[in-house]
Amino acid sequence: MLTLPPFEYHAPMELADALALLQKHAGKVKLIAGGTDLVPNMKHRLFMPEHVVGLKQISELNGVRGEGGFLVIGAMTSIADLARNPRVALLFPSLARAATAIAGPQLREMGTLGGNLCLDTRCVYYNQTHFWRKALGYCLKKDGTVCHVVKGGQKCVAAASNDTAPVLLTLGASVELASPNGRRAIPLEEFYVADGVANTVIEPNEILTKVRVPIPRAGLVTGYQKLRIRAAIDYPSLCVAVAAQQQADGKLEWVRMVISALGSKPHTVKRLEGFQGRALDAATIAELGQAAHRQCHPLTNINVETGWRREMIPVFVRRAFAEAMK
Amino acid sequence: MGVFGRPEKQLVALTVNGERHDVALEPRATLLEAVRYTLGLTGSKQGCDKGDCGACTVLIDGKPMLACLSLAIEAQGRAVTTIEGLAKDGKVSPVQDAFDVCGALQCGFCQSGMMLSATALLAKCEKPNREQIKDALAGNLCRCTGYTQILNAVEVASGQRSVAERDERPTTQAQAAAK
Ligand SMILES: Cc1cc2nc3c(=O)[nH]c(=O)nc-3n(C[C@H](O)[C@H](O)[C@H](O)COP(=O)(O)OP(=O)(O)OC[C@H]3O[C@@H](n4cnc5c(N)ncnc54)[C@H](O)[C@@H]3O)c2cc1C
Numbered sequence: 338m339l340t341l342p343p344f345e346y347h348a349p350m351e352l353a354d355a356l357a358l359l360q361k362h363a364g365k366v367k368l369i370a371g372g373t374d375l376v377p378n379m380k381h382r383l384f385m386p387e388h389v390v391g392l393k394q395i396s397e398l399n400g401v402r403g404e405g406g407f408l409v410i411g412a413m414t415s416i417a418d419l420a421r422n423p424r425v426a427l428l429f430p431s432l433a434r435a436a437t438a439i440a441g442p443q444l445r446e447m448g449t450l451g452g453n454l455c456l457d458t459r460c461v462y463y464n465q466t467h468f469w470r471k472a473l474g475y476c477l478k479k480d481g482t483v484c485h486v487v488k489g490g491q492k493c494v495a496a497a498s499n500d501t502a503p504v505l506l507t508l509g510a511s512v513e514l515a516s517p518n519g520r521r522a523i524p525l526e527e528f529y530v531a532d533g534v535a536n537t538v539i540e541p542n543e544i545l546t547k548v549r550v551p552i553p554r555a556g557l558v559t560g561y562q563k564l565r566i567r568a569a570i571d572y573p574s575l576c577v578a579v580a581a582q583q584q585a586d587g588k589l590e591w592v593r594m595v596i597s598a599l600g601s602k603p604h605t606v607k608r609l610e611g612f613q614g615r616a617l618d619a620a621t622i623a624e625l626g627q628a629a630h631r632q633c634h635p636l637t638n639i640n641v642e643t644g645w646r647r648e649m650i651p652v653f654v655r656r657a658f659a660e661a662m663k
Numbered sequence: 664m665g666v667f668g669r670p671e672k673q674l675v676a677l678t679v680n681g682e683r684h685d686v687a688l689e690p691r692a693t694l695l696e697a698v699r700y701t702l703g704l705t706g707s708k709q710g711c712d713k714g715d716c717g718a719c720t721v722l723i724d725g726k727p728m729l730a731c732l733s734l735a736i737e738a739q740g741r742a743v744t745t746i747e748g749l750a751k752d753g754k755v756s757p758v759q760d761a762f763d764v765c766g767a768l769q770c771g772f773c774q775s776g777m778m779l780s781a782t783a784l785l786a787k788c789e790k791p792n793r794e795q796i797k798d799a800l801a802g803n804l805c806r807c808t809g810y811t812q813i814l815n816a817v818e819v820a821s822g823q824r825s826v827a828e829r830d831e832r833p834t835t836q837a838q839a840a841a842k
Protein backbone atom coordinates (compact mmCIF):
# COMPACT_ATOMS: atom_id res chain seq x y z
CA MET A 338 0.00 0.00 0.00
CA LEU A 339 1.24 3.43 -0.91
CA THR A 340 -0.66 6.21 0.80
CA LEU A 341 -0.64 9.82 -0.25
CA PRO A 342 0.70 12.47 2.12
CA PRO A 343 -2.01 14.76 3.50
CA PHE A 344 -3.03 17.89 1.59
CA GLU A 345 -5.93 20.25 1.08
CA TYR A 346 -7.69 19.98 -2.25
CA HIS A 347 -9.10 22.80 -4.38
CA ALA A 348 -11.11 22.54 -7.59
CA PRO A 349 -11.41 26.02 -9.10
CA MET A 350 -13.84 26.54 -12.01
CA GLU A 351 -11.90 29.42 -13.56
CA LEU A 352 -8.28 29.73 -14.64
CA ALA A 353 -7.97 33.02 -12.72
CA ASP A 354 -8.98 31.26 -9.51
CA ALA A 355 -6.44 28.50 -10.09
CA LEU A 356 -3.72 31.10 -10.66
CA ALA A 357 -4.77 32.94 -7.48
CA LEU A 358 -4.47 29.67 -5.51
CA LEU A 359 -0.96 29.11 -6.89
CA GLN A 360 -0.02 32.61 -5.80
CA LYS A 361 -1.62 32.33 -2.38
CA HIS A 362 0.01 29.02 -1.49
CA ALA A 363 3.31 29.65 -3.30
CA GLY A 364 5.95 27.06 -2.44
CA LYS A 365 3.39 24.68 -0.93
CA VAL A 366 1.16 23.85 -3.86
CA LYS A 367 1.03 21.50 -6.87
CA LEU A 368 -1.32 21.35 -9.82
CA ILE A 369 -3.01 18.06 -10.61
CA ALA A 370 -4.23 17.32 -14.14
CA GLY A 371 -4.71 13.59 -14.78
CA GLY A 372 -2.57 12.81 -11.76
CA THR A 373 -0.83 9.86 -13.40
CA ASP A 374 2.61 11.35 -12.76
CA LEU A 375 1.92 13.47 -9.70
CA VAL A 376 0.08 10.82 -7.67
CA PRO A 377 2.79 8.11 -7.87
CA ASN A 378 5.43 10.79 -7.20
CA MET A 379 3.53 12.01 -4.15
CA LYS A 380 3.07 8.43 -2.97
CA HIS A 381 6.86 8.14 -3.21
CA ARG A 382 7.17 11.37 -1.20
CA LEU A 383 8.98 13.11 -4.05
CA PHE A 384 6.48 15.95 -3.57
CA MET A 385 4.58 16.75 -0.40
CA PRO A 386 2.51 19.81 -1.25
CA GLU A 387 0.15 21.14 1.43
CA HIS A 388 -2.30 22.17 -1.29
CA VAL A 389 -3.31 20.44 -4.50
CA VAL A 390 -5.20 22.36 -7.17
CA GLY A 391 -7.28 20.29 -9.61
CA LEU A 392 -7.57 21.55 -13.19
CA LYS A 393 -10.42 19.26 -14.32
CA GLN A 394 -13.23 21.80 -13.80
CA ILE A 395 -11.65 24.55 -15.88
CA SER A 396 -13.44 24.21 -19.20
CA GLU A 397 -11.21 26.62 -21.15
CA LEU A 398 -8.33 24.14 -20.82
CA ASN A 399 -10.23 21.51 -22.82
CA GLY A 400 -10.66 20.72 -26.47
CA VAL A 401 -8.98 20.70 -29.86
CA ARG A 402 -9.80 23.43 -32.41
CA GLY A 403 -8.46 25.15 -35.47
CA GLU A 404 -7.42 28.80 -35.05
CA GLY A 405 -5.95 30.59 -38.04
CA GLY A 406 -3.09 28.51 -39.32
CA PHE A 407 -2.83 26.52 -36.10
CA LEU A 408 -4.33 23.53 -34.41
CA VAL A 409 -4.81 24.53 -30.78
CA ILE A 410 -4.92 21.74 -28.22
CA GLY A 411 -6.08 22.50 -24.68
CA ALA A 412 -3.72 21.39 -21.90
CA MET A 413 -6.42 19.21 -20.28
CA THR A 414 -7.12 17.25 -23.47
CA SER A 415 -6.66 13.61 -22.51
CA ILE A 416 -3.96 11.57 -24.21
CA ALA A 417 -6.70 9.13 -25.37
CA ASP A 418 -8.71 11.96 -26.95
CA LEU A 419 -5.55 13.20 -28.66
CA ALA A 420 -4.83 9.68 -29.94
CA ARG A 421 -8.33 9.24 -31.41
CA ASN A 422 -8.83 12.78 -32.73
CA PRO A 423 -9.35 12.49 -36.51
CA ARG A 424 -7.83 15.92 -37.26
CA VAL A 425 -4.72 15.14 -35.28
CA ALA A 426 -4.38 11.80 -37.09
CA LEU A 427 -4.81 13.50 -40.46
CA LEU A 428 -2.56 16.52 -39.89
CA PHE A 429 0.05 15.12 -37.53
CA PRO A 430 0.29 11.32 -37.80
CA SER A 431 3.45 11.30 -35.65
CA LEU A 432 1.62 13.05 -32.79
CA ALA A 433 -1.26 10.56 -32.93
CA ARG A 434 1.27 7.75 -32.96
CA ALA A 435 3.17 9.14 -29.96
CA ALA A 436 -0.07 9.57 -28.01
CA THR A 437 -1.11 5.99 -28.79
CA ALA A 438 2.29 4.79 -27.56
CA ILE A 439 1.96 6.39 -24.11
CA ALA A 440 1.49 3.97 -21.20
CA GLY A 441 -1.58 1.67 -21.27
CA PRO A 442 -5.25 2.38 -22.09
CA GLN A 443 -6.35 3.44 -18.59
CA LEU A 444 -3.45 5.88 -18.20
CA ARG A 445 -4.18 7.37 -21.62
CA GLU A 446 -7.78 8.06 -20.57
CA MET A 447 -6.54 9.75 -17.38
CA GLY A 448 -3.37 11.52 -18.51
CA THR A 449 -3.44 14.90 -20.25
CA LEU A 450 -1.29 16.64 -22.84
CA GLY A 451 -0.36 19.43 -20.39
CA GLY A 452 0.67 16.87 -17.79
CA ASN A 453 2.66 15.01 -20.40
CA LEU A 454 4.59 18.13 -21.44
CA CYS A 455 5.23 18.98 -17.76
CA LEU A 456 6.10 15.37 -16.83
CA ASP A 457 8.77 15.14 -14.17
CA THR A 458 12.06 13.67 -15.42
CA ARG A 459 12.68 10.05 -14.53
CA CYS A 460 15.59 8.15 -13.04
CA VAL A 461 16.06 4.69 -11.58
CA TYR A 462 17.45 6.31 -8.41
CA TYR A 463 14.56 8.76 -8.12
CA ASN A 464 11.27 7.01 -8.98
CA GLN A 465 11.42 4.91 -5.84
CA THR A 466 9.77 4.89 -2.44
CA HIS A 467 11.09 7.14 0.30
CA PHE A 468 12.37 4.04 2.13
CA TRP A 469 14.38 2.97 -0.92
CA ARG A 470 15.85 6.42 -1.56
CA LYS A 471 16.71 6.91 2.08
CA ALA A 472 18.57 3.59 2.18
CA LEU A 473 20.70 4.80 -0.73
CA GLY A 474 21.35 8.19 0.85
CA TYR A 475 19.13 10.14 -1.58
CA CYS A 476 20.45 12.04 -4.62
CA LEU A 477 20.84 15.54 -6.05
CA LYS A 478 17.35 15.69 -7.52
CA LYS A 479 15.68 15.13 -4.18
CA ASP A 480 17.02 15.49 -0.62
CA GLY A 481 20.62 14.50 -1.39
CA THR A 482 23.99 15.82 -2.52
CA VAL A 483 25.33 13.27 -5.00
CA CYS A 484 24.31 11.83 -8.35
CA HIS A 485 24.40 8.04 -8.69
CA VAL A 486 24.35 8.16 -12.49
CA VAL A 487 27.28 10.50 -13.12
CA LYS A 488 29.84 9.98 -10.36
CA GLY A 489 30.91 13.37 -9.08
CA GLY A 490 28.26 14.99 -11.28
CA GLN A 491 26.90 18.34 -10.13
CA LYS A 492 23.86 18.32 -12.39
CA CYS A 493 20.96 15.91 -12.40
CA VAL A 494 20.63 14.02 -15.68
CA ALA A 495 17.28 12.26 -15.07
CA ALA A 496 15.57 11.45 -18.37
CA ALA A 497 12.92 13.50 -20.13
CA SER A 498 10.42 10.68 -20.71
CA ASN A 499 7.39 12.32 -22.29
CA ASP A 500 6.42 10.97 -25.70
CA THR A 501 4.62 14.03 -27.03
CA ALA A 502 7.49 16.48 -26.39
CA PRO A 503 9.92 15.24 -29.07
CA VAL A 504 7.13 15.07 -31.65
CA LEU A 505 5.77 18.53 -30.88
CA LEU A 506 9.34 19.88 -31.09
CA THR A 507 9.70 18.55 -34.64
CA LEU A 508 6.34 20.12 -35.51
CA GLY A 509 7.44 23.60 -34.37
CA ALA A 510 4.78 23.80 -31.64
CA SER A 511 4.55 26.50 -28.99
CA VAL A 512 2.92 26.55 -25.57
CA GLU A 513 0.94 29.23 -23.82
CA LEU A 514 1.69 29.84 -20.15
CA ALA A 515 -0.71 31.85 -18.00
CA SER A 516 0.32 33.59 -14.79
CA PRO A 517 -1.30 36.27 -12.63
CA ASN A 518 0.66 38.78 -14.76
CA GLY A 519 -0.85 37.65 -18.07
CA ARG A 520 -0.08 35.13 -20.73
CA ARG A 521 3.09 34.37 -22.65
CA ALA A 522 3.57 32.11 -25.64
CA ILE A 523 6.94 30.43 -26.03
CA PRO A 524 8.26 28.01 -28.62
CA LEU A 525 8.51 24.50 -27.19
CA GLU A 526 12.17 24.62 -28.22
CA GLU A 527 12.70 27.22 -25.44
CA PHE A 528 10.44 25.42 -22.96
CA TYR A 529 12.86 22.61 -22.13
CA VAL A 530 16.23 23.11 -20.47
CA ALA A 531 19.05 20.68 -19.72
CA ASP A 532 18.46 20.32 -15.97
CA GLY A 533 17.08 17.07 -14.62
CA VAL A 534 15.73 18.68 -11.44
CA ALA A 535 13.30 20.92 -13.32
CA ASN A 536 13.62 20.56 -17.07
CA THR A 537 11.16 23.28 -18.14
CA VAL A 538 11.15 27.06 -17.79
CA ILE A 539 7.61 27.06 -16.38
CA GLU A 540 7.42 29.23 -13.25
CA PRO A 541 5.71 27.93 -10.10
CA ASN A 542 2.93 30.52 -10.56
CA GLU A 543 2.22 29.52 -14.16
CA ILE A 544 -0.25 27.14 -15.79
CA LEU A 545 0.25 25.67 -19.23
CA THR A 546 -3.04 26.43 -20.98
CA LYS A 547 -2.66 25.26 -24.56
CA VAL A 548 -0.38 23.96 -27.24
CA ARG A 549 -0.32 25.57 -30.68
CA VAL A 550 0.82 23.48 -33.62
CA PRO A 551 1.21 25.10 -37.05
CA ILE A 552 -0.97 23.37 -39.64
CA PRO A 553 1.40 21.80 -42.15
CA ARG A 554 1.79 22.75 -45.78
CA ALA A 555 1.72 20.07 -48.47
CA GLY A 556 4.90 18.01 -48.45
CA LEU A 557 5.40 17.69 -44.68
CA VAL A 558 6.10 14.13 -43.59
CA THR A 559 6.36 13.08 -39.94
CA GLY A 560 7.29 9.92 -38.07
CA TYR A 561 7.75 8.64 -34.52
CA GLN A 562 9.49 5.58 -33.10
CA LYS A 563 9.73 4.50 -29.48
CA LEU A 564 11.93 1.91 -27.82
CA ARG A 565 10.61 0.26 -24.67
CA ILE A 566 10.90 -3.02 -22.85
CA ARG A 567 7.22 -3.96 -22.93
CA ALA A 568 5.89 -2.58 -26.20
CA ALA A 569 2.38 -2.17 -24.83
CA ILE A 570 2.81 -0.09 -21.67
CA ASP A 571 6.28 1.14 -20.79
CA TYR A 572 7.88 4.54 -20.59
CA PRO A 573 10.30 5.18 -23.44
CA SER A 574 13.94 4.08 -23.29
CA LEU A 575 14.50 6.03 -26.51
CA CYS A 576 12.23 8.28 -28.60
CA VAL A 577 12.95 9.34 -32.15
CA ALA A 578 10.71 11.96 -33.79
CA VAL A 579 11.32 13.18 -37.33
CA ALA A 580 9.71 15.75 -39.61
CA ALA A 581 10.73 16.80 -43.09
CA GLN A 582 9.31 19.49 -45.33
CA GLN A 583 9.62 18.48 -48.95
CA GLN A 584 9.23 20.83 -51.90
CA ALA A 585 7.06 20.01 -54.92
CA ASP A 586 10.06 18.35 -56.57
CA GLY A 587 10.56 16.14 -53.52
CA LYS A 588 13.77 17.93 -52.42
CA LEU A 589 14.17 18.77 -48.74
CA GLU A 590 13.36 22.29 -47.62
CA TRP A 591 14.22 21.40 -44.03
CA VAL A 592 14.46 18.34 -41.82
CA ARG A 593 14.17 18.07 -38.04
CA MET A 594 14.96 15.19 -35.71
CA VAL A 595 14.44 15.13 -31.96
CA ILE A 596 15.86 12.30 -29.84
CA SER A 597 14.58 11.89 -26.28
CA ALA A 598 14.46 9.70 -23.16
CA LEU A 599 18.27 9.80 -23.01
CA GLY A 600 19.05 12.97 -21.05
CA SER A 601 17.18 15.64 -19.15
CA LYS A 602 16.17 17.58 -22.27
CA PRO A 603 14.81 16.27 -25.57
CA HIS A 604 17.74 16.69 -27.97
CA THR A 605 17.10 18.52 -31.21
CA VAL A 606 19.73 17.18 -33.61
CA LYS A 607 21.96 20.07 -34.66
CA ARG A 608 23.57 21.05 -37.95
CA LEU A 609 21.07 19.57 -40.37
CA GLU A 610 21.08 22.64 -42.67
CA GLY A 611 23.38 20.82 -45.09
CA PHE A 612 20.56 18.43 -45.99
CA GLN A 613 18.57 21.21 -47.63
CA GLY A 614 17.96 20.55 -51.31
CA ARG A 615 18.69 16.83 -51.07
CA ALA A 616 16.29 14.04 -51.93
CA LEU A 617 14.96 12.06 -48.99
CA ASP A 618 16.40 8.77 -50.26
CA ALA A 619 18.04 5.85 -48.48
CA ALA A 620 21.51 7.45 -48.56
CA THR A 621 20.25 10.72 -47.06
CA ILE A 622 18.31 8.88 -44.37
CA ALA A 623 21.37 6.79 -43.47
CA GLU A 624 23.41 10.01 -43.09
CA LEU A 625 20.66 11.55 -40.95
CA GLY A 626 20.78 8.45 -38.75
CA GLN A 627 24.55 8.80 -38.34
CA ALA A 628 24.23 12.51 -37.50
CA ALA A 629 21.75 11.70 -34.73
CA HIS A 630 23.89 8.80 -33.48
CA ARG A 631 26.99 11.03 -33.21
CA GLN A 632 25.20 13.61 -31.09
CA CYS A 633 23.50 11.27 -28.57
CA HIS A 634 25.06 9.60 -25.54
CA PRO A 635 22.59 7.70 -23.33
CA LEU A 636 23.26 7.51 -19.59
CA THR A 637 22.44 4.87 -17.00
CA ASN A 638 19.57 7.02 -15.71
CA ILE A 639 17.16 4.24 -16.60
CA ASN A 640 17.58 0.52 -16.26
CA VAL A 641 17.98 -0.20 -19.96
CA GLU A 642 21.35 -0.85 -21.52
CA THR A 643 22.91 2.34 -22.88
CA GLY A 644 24.57 0.60 -25.83
CA TRP A 645 21.25 -0.74 -27.05
CA ARG A 646 19.55 2.65 -26.69
CA ARG A 647 22.34 4.33 -28.69
CA GLU A 648 22.62 1.75 -31.46
CA MET A 649 18.86 1.85 -32.03
CA ILE A 650 19.02 5.56 -32.95
CA PRO A 651 19.97 5.13 -36.64
CA VAL A 652 17.60 2.16 -36.90
CA PHE A 653 14.72 4.25 -35.57
CA VAL A 654 15.63 7.22 -37.77
CA ARG A 655 15.32 4.87 -40.74
CA ARG A 656 12.04 3.38 -39.52
CA ALA A 657 10.60 6.78 -38.64
CA PHE A 658 11.25 8.09 -42.15
CA ALA A 659 9.90 4.87 -43.69
CA GLU A 660 6.71 5.36 -41.68
CA ALA A 661 6.66 9.08 -42.54
CA MET A 662 6.73 8.43 -46.26
CA LYS A 663 4.11 5.66 -46.31
CA MET B 664 -6.96 22.03 9.41
CA GLY B 665 -8.22 19.33 11.74
CA VAL B 666 -6.46 17.68 14.64
CA PHE B 667 -2.77 16.75 14.17
CA GLY B 668 -2.52 19.36 11.40
CA ARG B 669 -4.24 17.02 8.95
CA PRO B 670 -6.79 18.46 6.56
CA GLU B 671 -10.25 17.61 7.84
CA LYS B 672 -12.37 14.93 6.28
CA GLN B 673 -14.91 16.22 3.83
CA LEU B 674 -18.24 14.93 2.72
CA VAL B 675 -17.71 13.38 -0.69
CA ALA B 676 -20.66 12.25 -2.83
CA LEU B 677 -19.67 9.19 -4.82
CA THR B 678 -21.92 7.41 -7.32
CA VAL B 679 -20.75 3.83 -7.42
CA ASN B 680 -22.63 1.21 -9.43
CA GLY B 681 -25.59 3.53 -9.69
CA GLU B 682 -25.89 4.06 -5.97
CA ARG B 683 -25.05 7.31 -4.25
CA HIS B 684 -22.84 7.22 -1.17
CA ASP B 685 -22.08 10.29 0.93
CA VAL B 686 -18.87 9.47 2.70
CA ALA B 687 -16.43 11.41 4.86
CA LEU B 688 -12.97 11.25 3.36
CA GLU B 689 -9.64 12.99 3.64
CA PRO B 690 -8.80 14.81 0.39
CA ARG B 691 -5.84 12.47 -0.05
CA ALA B 692 -8.01 9.33 -0.19
CA THR B 693 -7.70 7.59 -3.51
CA LEU B 694 -10.81 6.26 -5.22
CA LEU B 695 -9.42 2.77 -4.61
CA GLU B 696 -9.11 3.37 -0.87
CA ALA B 697 -12.62 4.80 -0.82
CA VAL B 698 -14.30 1.88 -2.59
CA ARG B 699 -12.33 -0.79 -0.78
CA TYR B 700 -12.02 0.53 2.74
CA THR B 701 -14.92 2.95 3.11
CA LEU B 702 -17.58 1.31 0.95
CA GLY B 703 -16.30 -2.24 1.52
CA LEU B 704 -16.30 -3.03 -2.21
CA THR B 705 -13.16 -5.14 -2.15
CA GLY B 706 -13.56 -6.50 -5.69
CA SER B 707 -11.26 -3.73 -6.95
CA LYS B 708 -7.79 -4.98 -6.15
CA GLN B 709 -4.83 -3.10 -4.77
CA GLY B 710 -1.81 -4.43 -6.63
CA CYS B 711 1.07 -2.06 -7.19
CA ASP B 712 -0.86 1.03 -6.00
CA LYS B 713 1.14 3.16 -8.46
CA GLY B 714 -0.28 2.69 -11.93
CA ASP B 715 1.67 -0.30 -13.22
CA CYS B 716 -0.65 -3.29 -12.99
CA GLY B 717 -4.30 -2.43 -13.73
CA ALA B 718 -5.71 -4.55 -10.86
CA CYS B 719 -7.55 -1.46 -9.57
CA THR B 720 -9.23 -0.66 -12.92
CA VAL B 721 -12.73 0.81 -12.57
CA LEU B 722 -14.94 2.53 -15.12
CA ILE B 723 -15.38 6.27 -14.67
CA ASP B 724 -18.16 7.55 -16.94
CA GLY B 725 -17.66 4.32 -18.89
CA LYS B 726 -13.93 4.75 -19.43
CA PRO B 727 -11.40 2.39 -17.85
CA MET B 728 -9.24 4.25 -15.33
CA LEU B 729 -6.96 3.38 -12.45
CA ALA B 730 -8.58 3.88 -9.05
CA CYS B 731 -5.19 3.83 -7.28
CA LEU B 732 -4.15 7.05 -9.06
CA SER B 733 -7.54 8.78 -8.90
CA LEU B 734 -8.50 11.08 -6.05
CA ALA B 735 -11.89 10.06 -4.65
CA ILE B 736 -12.77 13.74 -4.32
CA GLU B 737 -12.30 14.16 -8.09
CA ALA B 738 -14.72 11.30 -8.82
CA GLN B 739 -17.64 13.36 -7.48
CA GLY B 740 -20.35 13.86 -10.06
CA ARG B 741 -19.06 11.01 -12.18
CA ALA B 742 -20.41 7.48 -12.56
CA VAL B 743 -18.04 4.90 -11.10
CA THR B 744 -18.49 1.22 -11.98
CA THR B 745 -16.63 -1.46 -10.06
CA ILE B 746 -16.70 -5.21 -10.63
CA GLU B 747 -19.59 -5.44 -8.15
CA GLY B 748 -21.68 -3.40 -10.60
CA LEU B 749 -21.41 -5.68 -13.64
CA ALA B 750 -24.02 -8.26 -12.60
CA LYS B 751 -27.61 -7.14 -13.15
CA ASP B 752 -30.60 -8.58 -11.25
CA GLY B 753 -28.48 -11.36 -9.83
CA LYS B 754 -27.21 -12.40 -13.27
CA VAL B 755 -23.57 -12.09 -14.21
CA SER B 756 -22.70 -10.06 -17.32
CA PRO B 757 -21.68 -11.78 -20.59
CA VAL B 758 -18.05 -10.85 -19.92
CA GLN B 759 -18.13 -12.36 -16.44
CA ASP B 760 -19.86 -15.46 -17.77
CA ALA B 761 -17.27 -15.89 -20.54
CA PHE B 762 -14.33 -15.49 -18.13
CA ASP B 763 -15.95 -18.14 -15.96
CA VAL B 764 -16.66 -20.76 -18.64
CA CYS B 765 -13.29 -20.15 -20.32
CA GLY B 766 -11.36 -20.62 -17.09
CA ALA B 767 -9.74 -17.27 -17.82
CA LEU B 768 -8.36 -16.99 -14.32
CA GLN B 769 -6.15 -18.74 -11.85
CA CYS B 770 -5.51 -16.72 -8.70
CA GLY B 771 -8.09 -14.17 -9.82
CA PHE B 772 -6.26 -11.07 -8.66
CA CYS B 773 -6.22 -9.43 -12.10
CA GLN B 774 -9.75 -10.48 -13.02
CA SER B 775 -11.90 -7.58 -11.90
CA GLY B 776 -9.62 -5.15 -13.74
CA MET B 777 -9.51 -7.41 -16.80
CA MET B 778 -13.28 -7.75 -16.93
CA LEU B 779 -13.83 -4.01 -16.57
CA SER B 780 -11.34 -3.23 -19.35
CA ALA B 781 -13.05 -5.87 -21.51
CA THR B 782 -16.48 -4.44 -20.68
CA ALA B 783 -15.35 -0.95 -21.71
CA LEU B 784 -13.98 -2.35 -24.96
CA LEU B 785 -17.17 -4.22 -25.88
CA ALA B 786 -19.27 -1.15 -25.10
CA LYS B 787 -17.56 0.80 -27.87
CA CYS B 788 -16.68 -2.05 -30.23
CA GLU B 789 -19.04 -5.03 -30.47
CA LYS B 790 -16.75 -7.40 -32.37
CA PRO B 791 -13.15 -6.47 -31.67
CA ASN B 792 -10.41 -8.43 -33.41
CA ARG B 793 -7.57 -10.10 -31.53
CA GLU B 794 -5.30 -7.04 -31.84
CA GLN B 795 -7.96 -4.69 -30.55
CA ILE B 796 -8.58 -7.00 -27.58
CA LYS B 797 -4.86 -7.11 -26.81
CA ASP B 798 -4.61 -3.32 -27.02
CA ALA B 799 -7.59 -2.83 -24.73
CA LEU B 800 -6.20 -5.23 -22.11
CA ALA B 801 -2.58 -4.03 -22.39
CA GLY B 802 -2.80 -2.12 -19.11
CA ASN B 803 -3.93 -5.17 -17.13
CA LEU B 804 -1.16 -7.50 -16.05
CA CYS B 805 -1.75 -11.15 -15.18
CA ARG B 806 0.84 -13.21 -13.29
CA CYS B 807 -0.89 -16.54 -13.86
CA THR B 808 -2.80 -17.31 -17.02
CA GLY B 809 -0.47 -16.45 -19.87
CA TYR B 810 -3.37 -14.38 -21.28
CA THR B 811 -4.57 -16.82 -23.99
CA GLN B 812 -7.70 -17.85 -22.07
CA ILE B 813 -8.41 -14.22 -21.27
CA LEU B 814 -8.27 -13.13 -24.91
CA ASN B 815 -10.39 -16.16 -25.83
CA ALA B 816 -12.92 -15.20 -23.15
CA VAL B 817 -13.36 -11.75 -24.68
CA GLU B 818 -13.98 -13.40 -28.04
CA VAL B 819 -16.54 -15.71 -26.41
CA ALA B 820 -18.20 -12.74 -24.70
CA SER B 821 -18.48 -10.93 -28.02
CA GLY B 822 -19.93 -13.97 -29.80
CA GLN B 823 -16.89 -14.55 -31.98
CA ARG B 824 -15.87 -17.87 -30.51
CA SER B 825 -18.02 -20.68 -29.19
CA VAL B 826 -17.54 -22.07 -25.75
CA ALA B 827 -16.71 -25.43 -27.31
CA GLU B 828 -13.65 -23.96 -28.96
CA ARG B 829 -12.78 -21.80 -25.98
CA ASP B 830 -9.46 -23.57 -25.35
CA GLU B 831 -8.23 -23.53 -28.90
CA ARG B 832 -5.44 -21.19 -29.72
CA PRO B 833 -6.35 -18.73 -32.45
CA THR B 834 -5.47 -20.14 -35.84
CA THR B 835 -3.79 -17.90 -38.37
CA GLN B 836 -6.97 -18.11 -40.48
CA ALA B 837 -9.14 -17.06 -37.56
CA GLN B 838 -6.88 -14.09 -36.96
CA ALA B 839 -6.89 -13.13 -40.61
CA ALA B 840 -10.67 -13.47 -40.78
CA ALA B 841 -11.06 -11.26 -37.73
CA LYS B 842 -9.11 -8.46 -39.43
C1 LIG C 1 2.82 2.96 -15.44
C2 LIG C 1 2.97 4.27 -16.14
C3 LIG C 1 3.44 4.30 -17.45
C4 LIG C 1 3.59 5.52 -18.12
N1 LIG C 1 4.08 5.50 -19.39
C5 LIG C 1 4.27 6.67 -20.05
C6 LIG C 1 4.79 6.68 -21.35
O1 LIG C 1 5.03 5.63 -21.95
N2 LIG C 1 5.02 7.87 -21.96
C7 LIG C 1 4.74 9.05 -21.34
O2 LIG C 1 4.98 10.09 -21.95
N3 LIG C 1 4.22 9.07 -20.10
C8 LIG C 1 3.96 7.92 -19.44
N4 LIG C 1 3.42 7.93 -18.18
C9 LIG C 1 3.23 9.21 -17.50
C10 LIG C 1 1.87 9.85 -17.61
O3 LIG C 1 0.83 8.91 -17.55
C11 LIG C 1 1.68 10.71 -18.86
O4 LIG C 1 2.85 11.40 -19.15
C12 LIG C 1 0.52 11.67 -18.67
O5 LIG C 1 0.25 12.31 -19.91
C13 LIG C 1 0.77 12.74 -17.63
O6 LIG C 1 -0.32 13.61 -17.61
P1 LIG C 1 -1.20 13.87 -16.29
O7 LIG C 1 -2.28 14.76 -16.72
O8 LIG C 1 -1.60 12.61 -15.66
O9 LIG C 1 -0.13 14.60 -15.40
P2 LIG C 1 -0.17 14.97 -13.84
O10 LIG C 1 0.35 13.84 -13.05
O11 LIG C 1 -1.48 15.52 -13.47
O12 LIG C 1 0.89 16.16 -13.85
C14 LIG C 1 2.26 15.95 -14.12
C15 LIG C 1 3.05 17.19 -13.71
O13 LIG C 1 2.73 18.29 -14.55
C16 LIG C 1 2.15 19.35 -13.81
N5 LIG C 1 1.05 19.86 -14.65
C17 LIG C 1 0.04 19.14 -15.16
N6 LIG C 1 -0.73 19.90 -15.94
C18 LIG C 1 -0.20 21.14 -15.93
C19 LIG C 1 -0.55 22.38 -16.55
N7 LIG C 1 -1.61 22.48 -17.36
N8 LIG C 1 0.24 23.48 -16.31
C20 LIG C 1 1.32 23.37 -15.51
N9 LIG C 1 1.70 22.23 -14.90
C21 LIG C 1 0.95 21.13 -15.10
C22 LIG C 1 1.71 18.77 -12.49
O14 LIG C 1 1.76 19.72 -11.46
C23 LIG C 1 2.73 17.66 -12.29
O15 LIG C 1 3.89 18.19 -11.74
C24 LIG C 1 3.23 6.73 -17.48
C25 LIG C 1 2.72 6.69 -16.17
C26 LIG C 1 2.59 5.48 -15.50
C27 LIG C 1 2.04 5.49 -14.11
Ligand code: SF4
Pocket residue numbers: 459460461462463476477478479483484485486487492493494495533638
Ligand atom coordinates in the same frame (compact mmCIF):
# COMPACT_ATOMS: atom_id res chain seq x y z
S1 SF4 D 1 20.38 11.58 -12.54
FE1 SF4 D 1 21.51 11.60 -10.59
S2 SF4 D 1 20.69 13.36 -9.45
FE2 SF4 D 1 19.27 12.95 -11.15
S3 SF4 D 1 17.69 11.62 -10.25
FE3 SF4 D 1 19.26 10.26 -11.14
S4 SF4 D 1 20.69 9.84 -9.46
FE4 SF4 D 1 19.45 11.59 -8.85
Ligand code: FES
Pocket residue numbers: 708709710711712713714715716717718719720729730731732
Ligand atom coordinates in the same frame (compact mmCIF):
# COMPACT_ATOMS: atom_id res chain seq x y z
S1 FES E 1 -3.13 -1.06 -8.18
FE1 FES E 1 -3.65 0.52 -9.57
S2 FES E 1 -2.45 0.02 -11.28
FE2 FES E 1 -1.72 -1.43 -9.81
Ligand code: FES
Pocket residue numbers: 767768769770771772773774804805806807808
Ligand atom coordinates in the same frame (compact mmCIF):
# COMPACT_ATOMS: atom_id res chain seq x y z
S1 FES F 1 -5.20 -14.90 -12.64
FE1 FES F 1 -3.61 -14.50 -11.24
S2 FES F 1 -3.00 -12.52 -11.87
FE2 FES F 1 -4.32 -13.08 -13.47
